[in-house]
Amino acid sequence: MIVLGIETSCDETAAAVVTDTGEILAETVLSQLDEHRPYGGVVPEVAARAHLEHIDRLVGETMSKAGTGFDQLEAVAATGGPGLIGGVIVGVMTAKAIAVAQKLPFIAINHLEGHALSARLEATNRVEFPYLLLLVSGGHCQLLSVEGPGHYKRLGTTIDDALGEAFDKTAKMLGLGYPGGPAVEAAAKHGEASRFALPRPMKGRPGCDFSFSGLKTAVRHAAMALPEGPFEERDIADLCAGFQAAAGDVLADRTAHAIDRFLQEHDKCNALVIAGGVAANQSIRQRLQKLADKQAIPLVAPPASLCTDNAAMIAWAAIERITASGPGAAEDGLDFRPRPRWPLDPDAPSAAFAGAKA
Amino acid sequence: MRILAMDTSTSACSVALWCDGAIVSYRLSEMSRGQAEALAPMIAAVLDEAGLNASALDLLAVTVGPGAFTGLRIGLATARALALAADVPCLGLSTTEVIAQGVDENAWPDGCLLVALDSKRSDIYVQMFSKPGQAAGEPQAIEPEKLGQWLGDVSGHIGVVGDAGAVALVALSEKANDVFAVDASGVPDARAVAALAAQRWNVGDPTPSPTPLYLRPPDAKLPRDGGRLRP
DSSP: OEEEEEEOSSSEEEEEEEETTSOEEEEEEEEOHHHHGGGTSOOHHHHHHHHHHHHHHHHHHHHHHHTOOGGGOSEEEEEEESSOHHHHHHHHHHHHHHHHHHTOOEEEEEHHHHHHHGGGTSGGGOOOSSEEEEEESSSOEEEEEEEETTEEEEEEEBSSOOHHHHHHHHHHHTTOOSSHHHHHHHHHTTOOTTSSOOOOTTTTSSSSOBOOHHHHHHHHHHHHTSOSSSOOHHHHHHHHHHHHHHHHHHHHHHHHHHHHHHHHHSSOOOOEEEESGGGGOHHHHHHHHHHHHHHTOOEEOOOHHHHSSOSHHHHHHHHHHHHHHHHHHHOBOTTOOOOSOOOSSTTSOOOTTOOTTO | OEEEEEEOSSSEEEEEEEETTEEEEEEEEEOSSOHHHHHHHHHHHHHHHHTOOGGGOSEEEEEOOSSOHHHHHHHHHHHHHHHHHHTOOEEEEOHHHHHHHTSOGGGOOSEEEEEEEEOSSSSEEEEEEEETTEESSOOEEEOGGGHHHHHOSOOSEEEEESTTHHHHHHHTTTOSSOEEEOSSOSSOOHHHHHHHHHHHOOTTOOOOOOOOOOOSOOSOOOOGGGGOSOO
């Protein structure tokens, strides 16, 4: 079985051709960093325009690289949400058109499901259900119990900003450029984390929800309180280190709560899987490794290319769905409506004090 | 020649199949939103009705704007991906010329035709045509109060068509010319897209991938000092 996957929900335009054995025959990811850099963050209209400009060429190149004809595909899958709707629409329409042209099933994949199942793509490292997923990116911050294809339970989510967003905003305030994650991590390397007393929002509270908006504001206040003039390199390093340590503490605390809850419902946790762009941060990864070791649970981080937004995980999620329920039941209608919001676990109670977008 | 034409650029969604000079299958629904849901089923239905596969087409044709940004992307993403997967060339046509094409020759003004489209902002999208199929200048985004000046000294009647026709009529009320509303649909129609494509394209003609005609940069403000607290 060969499936084409398409991902356009944020600032990466991506296509991938994947087999049911978990082999990625070809994949292409085009990042829009240059387009968004002047704004210090992703601008939805800029993103939507860039997706349209490149997606058909990327799909064509990826199919050629894979040596796969459109008539050899079992299905075509695209991220159907959640995400920036202008981009999601471009990917969904591209996939629908290919489905019409080749009379193939069209499958709309929840972007979060793509991340949730990405730890099962590589045949050599396939994590068995059930496992706990910590998804931390620029757009999402969630703890999910992954029980099977289509079976997810949300244990916690952010009530305001995603952690990746907080990284970007910290970098922006300090003039470190965009994207902020790698810049903050690099600056933090030589910093003294304890110099600034930054809060650990939600730490110690019951439950598994996150909040990062207060931490971001605390960084702003600490920075504004520094003596006038340009920031010293030392100040930037210490602020970044302090911010990163606070973020790591919060993630570890909330994840520990999630492990407890997970183990109340399951005999064992096969893995703590981390995904999303923030999972690439080594300091945060070490913090979570310590937690996982203490609980004797393996920490699994898919390779960086599968951790950040990519289309292979979208194709793979479709393959998992087809394998579990058959191609007929896995198919979505050509009238599928792209979804800016799409909770993976619609039964989850909304987080206390959560904003409308959480 | 078989042409599959589509439009989602303004407040409708339509698909038409043209075979050797006649429309053989056609769908149109007026809608201000929802084209992302409606378009692909319409294309499948139109092809099914004619018993055709997409690969049996000679040409795809699509409106590229000006129009609603999301609508333009829905049509263009679909047409370009169909072109790729069915290996069929794809031609882009402006929304304004498609609306002009939809004006019946009997209704054509003795003078020139102004197509005026709603941009959902204070400005409107306009293009002038001196004769059927003959544009006088490119499509523009313009504030209504500047419309008279932009038109300059044109002679003869000015017929106005499009969903911002009423706005244009008010803006041009001071003009010496006889300005009136043309009796024609102000909504682009896939049948007109197909007819115009058939006039303009011959088998073997080059067809560069159609690109959107936004006429306006993205709405985004550059942060002051790049968002830095201490520039």
